[in-house]
Amino acid sequence: MILTEDQLQDLLDKALAALPYGTEWAVALEGSLAEGFGNPSSDIDFLFLGRCEDDLPTMPSLLFVDGRRVEIRTRSVRQIADQFRAVEEGAERPGRLSEDLLNRCQRLLHSHPLRGHALVEEVKAMLPAERFGRITADWWAHRARQSLRQAIALVCLDESDEAVGWTRAGLLQTVKSWAAARGETYLEPKWLSLQLDRAGHPDVRDRYWQLDTTAPAPGAAFAPGAAAVSGSVPALGGASASDAAAGPGSVPASGAAPAPSPTPVPDTAAPEPGTVTAPSASPPPGAAPAPRSVPASRGVPAVAAAPAPGGVPAAGAAAEPDAVPAPVPAPASNAVAPAPAAVPAPVAAPASSAPASDAVLAPGAVTDPSGTPAPDAVRDHLTACLGFAADLGIAGVPWRPERLIVERVAGVTTWQTGERVHVIRCRRDVFVLGDDAGAVWRSLVLGRPLPRVLAQAKDTGVADPGPLLAAFLRHGLIRLAWKGGGTVIPSLPLSAPPGPLTPPPSTAQPLLSVHGAAVSGPRAIDLMPLPADRFAAAAMALVWSNVVVENAVEDVTGALRRGQWRVAELTARRAVHAALRGLLSAHGVHPLPADPGLVRRLDLLPPAIRPIGARAGDLLGRGVGSAEQGDTLLAALRAFIGQVRGAVGADSFPLSFDSAHTWRATLQLGYDWLRIGAHLDAQLPIEEARDLLAGHGTAPRPALERHQDP
Amino acid sequence: MSDPMTVLVTGAGGFVGAEVTARLTAAGHTVLALLHHNTELVRNNGRKLTPGPGTLTRITGDITRPGLGMTDDDRRLAAIADRIVHCAAVTDFGLPDEHYDRLNVEGTRHVLDLALAVRTPLVHLSTAYVCGERDGTAREDELDVGQRPGSGYEKSKLAAETLARTAAADGLPVTVVRPSIVTGAGRTGRVRDFKTIYPVLRVLTRGLVRTVPGHYDAVLDLVPVDRVADLVTEATLRARVAGCRTLHAVGYELTLRDFSDVLAEYPCFQVPRFVPPSAFSAQALPDGERPYYNRVISLYDTYFRRRVHFDDTRAAAFIGRPAPTGARPYLRRLLDHCLATGYLGPAPRRLPAAAVRPDGSTHR
């Protein structure tokens, strides 16, 4: 320990002088210093233990003593006992065991007693260190499996950068599991280098650093939007994403395997004790791992040599405690040549021997535009890490992409209006898909292995469907399950809990047309800026306003023909109001303001739209007293509707009533929207629409009569 | 176990008949299986029926012929039957009325003649849809209330059930079991034949027809084939308890809205838009859709209109358990099974023409 016992006792005395604690407490130092790590700037964490019955506050007290930050936590023996019990109970389901709980227990078990030694030891004895080591090892192993499975999926989906990120996460979690089983249970990864030095197996340690430092560097694939969910990114013109990904420091995606370096990379990465240069936890998904200083190719031979094929798992190899039987059996037709669990040498398997159809199933064999499979540094690195994991006793992560099943996420539904595909998540978030994204989404048959799903996606003819599928995964529109291992939920320690990604909402204006929401490009997966029920309600109101405008204009014409000036006046107003309602609805305004407020509320819309308000105001104020005035009104009304149409686009406001066919098409879009509205229990525009939906009523009578097919 | 009985089962090779036969022989009874064209007995799980411990005797016959067209030997055998279960029928939709009359009405008359000859208690398979085109609750004790049958099939089943009732009035012990729409096994969704509702689902989910006349609150009642077979078997073995009564073999009530919402959970499925029947015109359908509408969907139009609930108080009391709950999960199980077998899902590049009947069903 870098502080002496006297220094510690002195710090404790000073802390006690500043705080109103009595002498009945047992005290232990916990945290990095107590465990033999730390440096002069490390915090001092004191744990006060008492036999009291009351629950003690969870929030620590914080003070500064001699320029050091000192944290004091208090716990009763009963609270500690509860913690240990919770850990024991949660041990069977490591996926659910909270990191914080584990951390609390770990810190106490490895604490250094300063006062009341007997009580501290009594408390520690409640959970034997060996048992705790096993629990922690399983906890890390579970996470390692999740990360590595995620990496396998991402390799298949051509998401190289994220695959590297999750591979490194899995690698770290693997070695943390191994170290924990050897008593190195300190949870945070920041002292890993010291933990590995202490764990006493230089071979394992060196191999770990080897694998960590040889992770392929991020390539060109990591650029905003390179996940190809944004329409602005051009397709890669047939070249695979990993081709594009081969940036500086990564192994070229095509061509010969890099020449093995004769000398293994020396272990330069292990930092000196006390210097905080140990590798941090793997980067968060999506973040580019820092470029490695070691050329990616250098470490490969050393890696390749390490995993013994069929390496016997370490004793106590964790079975998979959270394993849930996969709901869907892999169809026999899914002919995937499974790679052995411990892939002997990443560069040894010439992908060229694989049949062409395996290109999708063996993603390492990325096919370049000329059709020649090329080794892939990302996959090679992953398979080397999988081998390492297998050798360290982490079962359940062979390179078997066909064990990854693409599964349904409860509450995700698909709704098409016209050609536009909308996906609703949890009845709340609406995603609108561009044409390519929509085609890939529509190809999904859930419950099938990932390689098969990917092959189907490729059959759509959409280039690079992998990143689109990866985006669906990230957005929580589909999920992956490992056959026999439950849903794949990758997570990093000390980071936000895993969950679906929610992108910034779409800024398209206008947002809606009768055909569906606006999309930013063919590969877009745009999030609507309004909740699903209001989205559906606004769209229905838009369709409905189209119907009403058309009806009203016809009524004006009829009234003028008969000299019914007042009727014409009123119906013209009706048409104006309906057009304004359409305008507001197309911009996602819902519920709509009442008619008297419609003109004023155009101030909610982009400035370019506002002149329409003045024109509307003028029309609403006009009276009709003669045929001449009537004709002028009708012409002005038509011009006004033309202006609205011009402002929001004919898509939002189609001229849909000039034939029975277009009328029917509009009505069908109305039914499409009603279908979504029904699903969401959305507010329907008017009573007639409710009737339409329930099926008790009929279509708007006058319109239908006028447009009956011959 | 009740004393071993001998039971004559017509239509024993059919979807329901095979499951009833399996249950009866499994309970140690002897089944005289009246087979027609198809002489193989295949269970709903796709496996060949292995009878036992009771025995199975195959008889060839044709219910359109008096004496069911049996040989003299077989007729003697049938005469000693303790029970008759009448499953044979034509269940396809869209056939000429004469066909239904001959099979379902005349066929039933011949079965009744056989039963009346030695007063053999009969279990007659009817359909819950003898209720005709109507909304509201259809009760088990109602039969002819002046309803309008939804199809030639329903008309024939109503006529057949009326014959059976008349025979019952003459003293023949008759139990009528009325299934709704028989679908896959309750737990697995597995189904032997993709018929009735299945071709409809195929046409709709592939987007071959996108506009369908119907009401979102119309109800389709789907009953798992195992529940029907259980009820028929119980009614056969406990004919005396069942007495002369009618039992609704019904299952999960699904509105069109349920269908719409559940289909939407499958990215690869198209969800049809249901439009009010008054606003629907088959002529206005795109040319590509119209043939599918005419050949498949139109035959089921009537089901998309009816907001009918089948009261099954008697059946539930008789079998000792109410109709199951969890309609949407059941529909998912059915759909998942169809996807797993490839019956539903994206259309394969080329359909093997011979394997599919004009209406898309796959009878055995």
Ligand SMILES: NC(=O)c1ccc[n+]([C@@H]2O[C@H](COP(=O)([O-])OP(=O)(O)OC[C@H]3O[C@@H](n4cnc5c(N)ncnc54)[C@H](OP(=O)(O)O)[C@@H]3O)[C@@H](O)[C@H]2O)c1
């Ligand atoms: N399936 C349903 O959804 C449903 C719903 C309500 C009521 N039901 C009723 O339940 C009963 C059983 O239906 P199911 O679905 O099991 O029908 P199915 O699968 O179509 O079976 C009908 C059986 O009848 C046999 N059959 C046909 N013509 C015959 C003839 N001339 N002589 C002797 N046998 C003949 C058929 O044999 P071949 O194939 O060899 O000709 C077949 O085995 C029927 O009465 C039906 O009306 C069915």
